Amino acid sequence: MTILDWLQDYTIQNVVIGAALLGLISGVLGSFAVLRKQSLLGDTLSHAALPGVCIGFLIAGTRNIGSILFGALVSGALAALLMLALTRNSRLKTDAGLGITLSTFFALGVVLLTYIQGTNNAAQGGLDSFLFGQAAATLRSDLWIMGGITVAALGLVSLLWKEFKLVSFDPSYAASLGLPVVWLEVLLTVMIALAVVVGLQMVGVVLMAAMIIAPAVAARQWSHRLEGMVLLAAAIGVGGGVFGALLSALSRGLATGPLIILSVSSVVIVSLLFAPGRGFVWEIVRLRRSRRRLRYQQVLTTLYQLAAAHADSRYRSGQGMIDTYHGTSTQRALRKLHRRGYVVRHAAPPEEPNTAGQWVLTPAGIHEAERILDSLGREAL
Template sequence: MLLGFSSGIIGSFSYLRKQSLMGDALAHAALPGVCIAFMLSGSKSIGLFLIGAAAAGFIATFGIGYITRHTRIKQDSALAIVLSVFFGLGTVLLTHIQHSGNSNQSGLDKFLFGQAASMVGDDVMVMTVTSVLLAGICSLLYKEFKLLSFDPGFARGLGYPVAFLDQLMMFLMVVVVVVGIQAVGIVLMAALLITPAVSARYWTEKLGVMVVLAGLFGALSGLAGTFISANGSNLPTGPLTVLASTAVFLVSLGFAPGRGLISKLLIRRTAKRRYTQQLASTAGYELERKEKAL
């Protein structure tokens, strides 16, 4: 629930800035950082993994920005390039670790690709502190993040440190990814970042309400995925959490007032009925006027 809540909050700003793929790129970029941290320390410490993944995330964001600014390659292509390169490097390093004979590497692949059962009390504490800090930072910088999401040029004109805020948002996304990969995995973490935000967007036109709803939808997905996994046999928690988040999205897509498919269908039918009634009324009026004229 904590992971889903924090992911929904950060994912809302990423989604509104049209950087949905950025979460996927940062998630894949975390893999070589985690592997290098393990190779240097020889232990599976989530604190060291956080440092390694954060460093890899910063390098990835710098690489994306450099490619976009100094070449003709657009951001979506730069994201795909960085994602592929970092994930390929991470896979090579992970294979090297698995064949190194280090006894501590046992279970590292499951940690990287998601296994909530491997989490212990300290991991939950780290996740709790991280969620509180992320929610607090987003609350304190809500106005700045809002302006950055909708009009970064205007924010720059007002004197806001746009580059710093942009890097801070990227850092917060990296933190969420690193904390969440143990439970959900690198590949599925991007879905948990974006899906609750997309679902919340269907229900409101206000950013504040959207951020809160995205956090609640993410928490609900985490609760549902864990509940189903705990009460079933051989059912992985991470994928079930993502599937629960997808189920929330499908409900939002179908039943959200104003923007949902059913709501739009009803609106169209009502408009069509009114138009038909208006035509019939106009035709009746014209017929009555012609009869009077005769």
């Protein structure tokens, strides 16, 4: 099969388009969940969709994607309302409310799924694929439903962008402006349930939580503004979804849903490691630079204090004495100070030929040491 034939394959086209739609809606809506510190919300709503899948099947009597997705949406919305009611009208914290909702709805879904599997309905075949997804079974009619949900969700985000932004960052201030904070939170939560519905066919109930959170977490490491974060999360979601789908098509045998999640998760790992200003590697580099800067400042102020104690700005401090004072070798710090023109090195005196030499502050070094000590004094105040 040539590349052109491969790209024109009906199943591959459906899977790639479905993965792109899933990544798009997940990246956009997941950004608000991450900012609202409700990362567990995606996990809760995805597991809560299972009873809706089963009820939709029982009502339709067949594996009709429309009724199943509608049932999943209703179930997810009910779970969202239950979670909000528990956290707002009781002493339960958000994580406890999410945990109770998740376990209750998922347990109900497992019971219903077991009941359906115990019947003699031949149409039940493949219903359990909604647990882990079955992207290859995606039809063009399914894509129209997924596309409609995605367009509706993105349209609402565009229409209520300022309101969602305020509610995500400062709900108290939003309430003081007269905004219906509770209803906006409910709407955001229901929209995340919409994203879950879009992903059921592709990655399933179990893995959908990662698809909601991962693109937003990765984008958060690179952007300091909500607009940039949402756009980048959408791009990561689409890119990871398409790459995972294509990788699955090439491998011929590996599940599409897990490969999509692994693709997006790899971006998260790279972002956590290398994102400028926030990445783990960047933090290590910054910490090492700070330590080196602190060390050379300490050595510089030590030379200044020794000169002040001897009332001689040209006082020569021996290398060994400085090392003893700091309890470690200061040769690297002194070399850096020398390169910057803060100190000059004098050869060891004839009576001490085996010493490492002596160091004297320059006028620039005296000025820099006074600046450092002055700033430390202001911080102490």
